[in-house]
Amino acid sequence: MKKPERSSWKLDTLLVHSTEQDHVTEATGMPTVQPIYASTTYLHRDTEALDHALGGALPSGEQAYAYARQGNPNAHALENILCQAEAGTGAVVFGSGMAAIHAALLAAGLTPGSKILAAQDLYGTTITLLRKILMPGGVEVVLCDLYGTDAAARIEEEQPDVVYVETLSNPLVKLIDLDTISAAASKVGAVSIVDSTFTTPYLVRPIEHGFDLVVHSATKYMGGHGDSTAGVVISAKNALLDLLRTYVNMLGAMLSPFESHLIMRGLKTLTLRMERQCDNALQVARFLQRHPAVECVHYPGLPGHPQHELASHLLEHGRFGGLLAFELKEQSRAAAFCFMDNLQLCLRAATLGDVYSQVSYPPIASHRNLTESERQNMGITDGCIRLSIGIENVEDIINDLDQALTSS
Numbered sequence: 001m002k003k004p005e006r007s008s009w010k011l012d013t014l015l016v017h018s019t020e021q022d023h024v025t026e027a028t029g030m031p032t033v034q035p036i037y038a039s040t041t042y043l044h045r046d047t048e049a050l051d052h053a054l055g056g057a058l059p060s061g062e063q064a065y066a067y068a069r070q071g072n073p074n075a076h077a078l079e080n081i082l083c084q085a086e087a088g089t090g091a092v093v094f095g096s097g098m099a100a101i102h103a104a105l106l107a108a109g110l111t112p113g114s115k116i117l118a119a120q121d122l123y124g125t126t127i128t129l130l131r132k133i134l135m136p137g138g139v140e141v142v143l144c145d146l147y148g149t150d151a152a153a154r155i156e157e158e159q160p161d162v163v164y165v166e167t168l169s170n171p172l173v174k175l176i177d178l179d180t181i182s183a184a185a186s187k188v189g190a191v192s193i194v195d196s197t198f199t200t201p202y203l204v205r206p207i208e209h210g211f212d213l214v215v216h217s218a219t220k221y222m223g224g225h226g227d228s229t230a231g232v233v234i235s236a237k238n239a240l241l242d243l244l245r246t247y248v249n250m251l252g253a254m255l256s257p258f259e260s261h262l263i264m265r266g267l268k269t270l271t272l273r274m275e276r277q278c279d280n281a282l283q284v285a286r287f288l289q290r291h292p293a294v295e296c297v298h299y300p301g302l303p304g305h306p307q308h309e310l311a312s313h314l315l316e317h318g319r320f321g322g323l324l325a326f327e328l329k330e331q332s333r334a335a336a337f338c339f340m341d342n343l344q345l346c347l348r349a350a351t352l353g354d355v356y357s358q359v360s361y362p363p364i365a366s367h368r369n370l371t372e373s374e375r376q377n378m379g380i381t382d383g384c385i386r387l388s389i390g391i392e393n394v395e396d397i398i399n400d401l402d403q404a405l406t407s408s
């Protein structure tokens with residue numbers, strides 16, 4: 001059978017056809033969906049073949065399996081598709097986003113005495129990982145505002161070994177200027193890492209903007225249905241990839257065959273969900289902007305947003321993501337709780353990126369380990385609410401927000 005020219009396919013086509021396998025012959029009948037390989041061990045023809053498999057590959061260069069912690073066919077298929085989706089040289093999947101981030105930081109070379117410069121508004125657990133695991137191991141951690149025009153100057157001044165950012169910040173959805181940051185990192189010889197969970201390869205592929213490593217919590221948009229926990233690191237360089245493979249094995253962070261299957265199934269509808277979620281989010285942002293109970297809305301898709309121009313240039317498809325934040329006129333914890341309790345459709349949840357619309361209050365969720373003044377310094381007020389917009393009918397989402405704002 002002649003193989004289709006996959007390399008020319010667009011992202012939506014690629015993801016839909018991601019699991020067709022040619023490992024079963026035409027004669028036996030080919031499943032359209034890859035079977036879930038629940039085996040921990042793989043048997044080989046003879047001991048020499050087992051020897052090659054334990055080394056990770058056959059003499060032909062084909063992937064070989066021996067023991068599930070080193071890899072499994074479902075995880076491997078997922079790695080291949082995510083590598084293509086992000087235009088990398090290879091990818092490694094992990095049991096969670098945090099496991100992926102940990103391995104990416106180690107692969108980037110954070111040894112005692114080295115220095116990481118990171119954006120101050122990182123995902124809370126990532127900051128905790130830097131503080132509780134890397135700092136005691138002798139890594140110098142510098143957090144600063146990398147969203148402003150002086151970001152390149154800060155990198156040059158600090159001379160870090162690793163630069164770590166997120167494409168969009170949480171909860172205020174500030175956008176990173178990927179090209180400027182990667183160029184500044186490369187100038188000082190630093191490895192650049194970006195967490196692209198909020199944007200997904202549908203909106204931007206950071207390797208094309210010069211990044212060395214891209215990480216995702218696949219638990220969010222990639223899986224999309226709130227039923228599986230996973231992470232991935234995509235590398236632009238082979239040397240980093242070898243280190244990632246070593247770490248996933250040593251740290252025992254391999255993604256299971258079943259979770260790999262669920263993420264793979266989620267990916268088939270990623271572009272459809274993103275289209276709908278981004279379009280819904282823009283309509284919700286416009287609605288909130290006009291609402292008398294709302295002080296202001298943070299969403300880069302709004303023309304008045306300070307980064308609207310950068311977002312229009314960096315993000316593809318004329319879309320701006322499914323996440324937004326807004327501030328209630330009455331900036332208090334009580335008003336925020338009351339608004340959240342009045343919601344009938346939007347779920348009160350700490351996660352994001354699912355098919356459901358979800359609402360989160362940063363002071364009790366992502367930013368609960370910070371003091372009030374630390375939050376204020378980051379621009380997160382007591383009236384700040386984060387929304388992850390789902391794929392529901394947008395009128396229902398807007399009606400729900402409206403009734404909760406009005407009865408608060």
Ligand SMILES: *Cc1c(COP(=O)(O)O)cnc(C)c1O
Nearest residue numbers: 096097098123195197217219230
């Ligand atoms: C959720 C999240 C993570 C952590 O991922 P897990 O899959 O929960 O381990 C990291 N970064 C961002 C931006 C996230 O939203």
